[in-house]
Amino acid sequence: MKKWMIYGANGYTGELIAREAVKRGLSPVLAGRNADKIRPLAEELSLAFQAFSLNDHAAKQLKDIDLVLHCAGPFDLTSKPMIQACLQAKAHYLDITGEISVFEYTHSQHAQAVEKDIILCSGVGFDVIPTDCTALKLKEALPDAIELSLGFDSDSGVSPGTFKTMIQGLGSTSMHRKDGVLESVALGSQHRTIDFGRGSRSAMGIPWGDVSTAFYTTGVPTISTWIPMSKPKVQSARLMKVASPLFASDWVKDKLQKQVEKRVKGPNNEFRANTPAYIWGEARNAEGVMKVARIQTANVYDLTVYGSLDIVHRLLSEQIDGGYYTPAGLFGSNLVEKLPGSGAFEIDTFYPR
Numbered sequence: 038m039k040k041w042m043i044y045g046a047n048g049y050t051g052e053l054i055a056r057e058a059v060k061r062g063l064s065p066v067l068a069g070r071n072a073d074k075i076r077p078l079a080e081e082l083s084l085a086f087q088a089f090s091l092n093d094h095a096a097k098q099l100k101d102i103d104l105v106l107h108c109a110g111p112f113d114l115t116s117k118p119m120i121q122a123c124l125q126a127k128a129h130y131l132d133i134t135g136e137i138s139v140f141e142y143t144h145s146q147h148a149q150a151v152e153k154d155i156i157l158c159s160g161v162g163f164d165v166i167p168t169d170c171t172a173l174k175l176k177e178a179l180p181d182a183i184e185l186s187l188g189f190d191s192d193s194g195v196s197p198g199t200f201k202t203m204i205q206g207l208g209s210t211s212m213h214r215k216d217g218v219l220e221s222v223a224l225g226s227q228h229r230t231i232d233f234g235r236g237s238r239s240a241m242g243i244p245w246g247d248v249s250t251a252f253y254t255t256g257v258p259t260i261s262t263w264i265p266m267s268k269p270k271v272q273s274a275r276l277m278k279v280a281s282p283l284f285a286s287d288w289v290k291d292k293l294q295k296q297v298e299k300r301v302k303g304p305n306n307e308f309r310a311n312t313p314a315y316i317w318g319e320a321r322n323a324e325g326v327m328k329v330a331r332i333q334t335a336n337v338y339d340l341t342v343y344g345s346l347d348i349v350h351r352l353l354s355e356q357i358d359g360g361y362y363t364p365a366g367l368f369g370s371n372l373v374e375k376l377p378g379s380g381a382f383e384i385d386t387f388y389p390r
Contacts, residue, residue, distance in 0.1 A: 039353045042066040042087070042102050044119065045109025047074040049303040050133060050162070050341055054108065055082060057342045063350075066102065069109060091118035096125035104352055106161070106345055107132040112139045120157065124149050129156040129352050133341050135164025137212060137219070140249035147361035154359035158367060161348045162341030163314065165246045166364045166373055167334050168262070171318035172251035173370035174382050179328045182320040185255065187247045188240060188263030190233035191314035191337055212244040214252055214260040231263055234315030234331045241266035250363045257320070309336040313378065325389030335378025343376040 043058070045051040046067035058065050059082045069075045072088035079086035089098045091109075095118060099105065105128050107119045112134035120143060123130040132139070143159040150157045160169065168187045176182060210221040227242025245262030252260055304312070314337050318330045334340050344364070351368065365372060373379050 039103040040066060040101055041104040041106065041349060041353060042068050042099070043106050043108060044068045045107065045115075046086075047071070047078060048108055048110075050338060051108035052078060053338060053342050054106065054345055055084070058346060059084070061346065063346070065106070068098070091115055091122070095119065095122035099123065099126035099128050102126065102128045104129040104131065104349060106349055110134065112136050112159075116159070117142055120146060123155065123157075124153055127153050127155055130158070131156075131161045131345065131348060131352075132159045133162035133164065133345060134159050135246045137244055137246055137249045140165075140246050141219075144249070144253060144361050151358075151360045156352055156357060156359060156367070157361045158348065158364060160246055160250055161345045161364055163334075163337035163344070164341075165250050166344040166376075167314070167316045167332065167340065167379075168245070168247045168318070169250050169254055169363050169365040170370045170373040171316055171330050171332065171382075172247060172255050172257070172260075173365040174384070175318050175320035175328050175330050176255040176257060177370060178330070178384055178386075179320045179322055179326065181322045182255070182257050182328075183323055184259045184321045185251055185257040186261050186263060186319040187245070187251060187317070188231060188233060189314055189316050190235065190238070190265050192312045210244070211242050212248055213242060213262070214248045214258070217252070217258040219248060227261060227263075228266075228268075229263070231265070231317060233265065233317040234333060238265040239268050240264060253361075254363045254365050263317075304336070304338065309339050312336050314340065316373075327387040329385045329387065330382050332373065332382045333380045334373060335376065339378060340373075340376060343378070344373070347372070347376060 043051055043055055043065045046055045047069050055067055067075050067079045067084050067086040070090050075086045075088055087098055099122055105123055109115050112132055113136050116132055116139045120130050140159050143157050146157055171187055211224045212221050229240055230237050231240040240263045242261050243264050247262050248260050314334045316332045320328045374381055
């Protein structure tokens with residue numbers, strides 16, 4: 038039996054994954070930085086646990102581990118040392134990040150992953166399985182696409198970890214990919230109207246992970262990412278650049294992180310069951326032909342549970358050449374359609390007038 042680990046199992050999403058894993062008859066090793074926070078869950082679920090920090094000795098803690106599902110954010114701070122530990126220990130690395138910097142770093146380690154014959158795949162949750170699959174589905178439908186737009190609409194609620202990641206990004210700009218190059222753009226400067234799947238809504242460009250991953254999945258050179266945002270809020274986002282030095286300060290971020298720990302609990306089972314997500318994508322070629330894809334999925338946190346466990350299971354049972362992969366790059370554009378709570382892709386074609 039191959040052994041695998043959930044690092045950050047005491048977090049909101051990590052615990053959801055651990056509980057679902059046990060329901061499926063799986064036995065992950067639960068791990069995190071603090072034994073007092075990991076032990077109660079491990080004992081309740083009758084699972085082994087480990088407590089260790091992500092330092093130069095972390096690889097020693099993975100000597101018998103074949104795969105790590107990394108759930109301890111903010112990933113911009115935690116992913117690099119865990120990736121290095123996995124490379125040293127020759128253990129597959131997965132995480133549930135949505136952070137562009139993490140995707141870019143994971144991709145940069147491709148040669149080392151090939152040498153060690155392990156898989157590195159960031160974004161095996163809602164960030165970015167459904168949008169990555171949408172990107173590949175559109176590329177398959179329009180092979181000569183030169184521009185790709187992706188986005189989602191969901192009343193999903195926010196977990197403590199997601200909130201902390203959002204705080205970590207305060208004071209930053211938005212981002213898109215233009216002609217193959219990642220570029221920063223002012224937050225609120227990108228706006229348009231989009232029907233994500235439940236009617237047309239005002240939308241704003243955001244620095245979502247697909248501006249990194251969709252490029253590696255499809256090769257399409259120009260990529261933007263979007264969420265619904267009312268016009269007044271788009272205007273507010275533009276004005277935030279004035280206060281960005283304040284929001285970017287470590288002192289402010291630390292204060293906000295502590296408030297999250299005290300006040301944010303994350304959505305409950307009933308709320309998640311009644312708040313699906315709506316995924317949208319649009320591809321254009323040089324002639325102006327446009328393909329639009331939509332799909333409805335489970336709540337963002339439930340999809341993260343289902344998607345991460347599906348990829349864990351398949352990596353532990355299938356032989357795949359080592360290297361960096363995106364989720365759709367690993368298992369195809371239909372990966373999201375096979376997950377509980379997902380519908381099927383609907384694709385429309387529009388021709389220039």
